Amino acid sequence: NMMREISGINEMEKRLQSLLNLNEIVIVPGNSDESPWVKEELGRASAFSMKQRLEGNNIIAVTGGSTMAAVAEMLTPDFSGSDTLFVPARGGIGEDVKNQANTICAKMAEHTGMRHRVLYVPDQVSKEVYKSFLKEPMIKEVLNLIKSANMVLHGIGDAITMAERRKTSPDDFEKITVGHAVGEAFGYYFDESGEVVHKVPTIGLQLEDLKHINHVFAVAGGSSKAKAIRAYLKSAPSSTILITDEGAAKELLKG
Numbered sequence: 001n002m003m004r005e006i007s008g009i010n011e012m013e014k015r016l017q018s019l020l021n022l023n024e025i026v027i028v029p030g031n032s033d034e035s036p037w038v039k040e041e042l043g044r045a046s047a048f049s050m051k052q053r054l055e056g057n058n059i060i061a062v063t064g065g066s067t068m069a070a071v072a073e074m075l076t077p078d079f080s081g082s083d084t085l086f087v088p089a090r091g092g093i094g095e096d097v098k099n100q101a102n103t104i105c106a107k108m109a110e111h112t113g114m115r116h117r118v119l120y121v122p123d124q125v126s127k128e129v130y131k132s133f134l135k136e137p138m139i140k141e142v143l144n145l146i147k148s149a150n151m152v153l154h155g156i157g158d159a160i161t162m163a164e165r166r167k168t169s170p171d172d173f174e175k176i177t178v179g180h181a182v183g184e185a186f187g188y189y190f191d192e193s194g195e196v197v198h199k200v201p202t203i204g205l206q207l208e209d210l211k212h213i214n215h216v217f218a219v220a221g222g223s224s225k226a227k228a229i230r231a232y233l234k235s236a237p238s239s240t241i242l243i244t245d246e247g248a249a250k251e252l253l254k255g
Ligand code: F6P
Pocket: 063, 064, 065, 066, 067, 068, 093, 095, 154, 155, 156, 157, 158, 162, 184, 185, 186, 187
């Protein structure tokens, strides 16, 4: 489109694609740190990219966060011809209800007219209770669905911002700071070289599962997330489709 050419966004996408060694990058105009409507644009672009890759049957695993919530708002009832199920990618990782993957999956199902399943695993229970939870047939069933997802849609956050937003224990907080974590995704905290320095122990999708999934969409914008995006992408599958904004892209291009 004309606007994208004039503003140089197409050119930016190409440069960033080769810099980050990814097959596909979508950049939306603006900086979501400064303007709230940019998140809506991230949502719109994600919805578009997802729809292009729908198959007959889809299981879409989704993480939490305000960006994912924005994607949910932008989904429309045109998943027609597909049978799609939304599932949370992982169990509880300490987010408020509105930012939880379960809530976002329900919204996505509502907006598309498709189905969703929830995964309720308590955050603060003993190992024994946790283990017995995993034996529950309903939980097992949802876990199997998650493991057979053909699409994953996830956010990326700044490590300290995320550690603060969740009720991270002082011990874990220390691991995150001592390990110099800069980015977070799926409950994994990464340092600048992409090494995992801390992981929230919960069930569901694990980082190593991502390489078996056909379509992985990472959605994150705002110049403040550039470091986090760069760190995460060092260990992300190269098939990842990055959907970001100009604010983050400009920072990322500075190298
Ligand atoms: O907690 C879920 C999560 O997807 C994190 O993995 C990620 O860092 C964060 O949310 C992103 O949140 P936001 O989109 O609000 O910046």
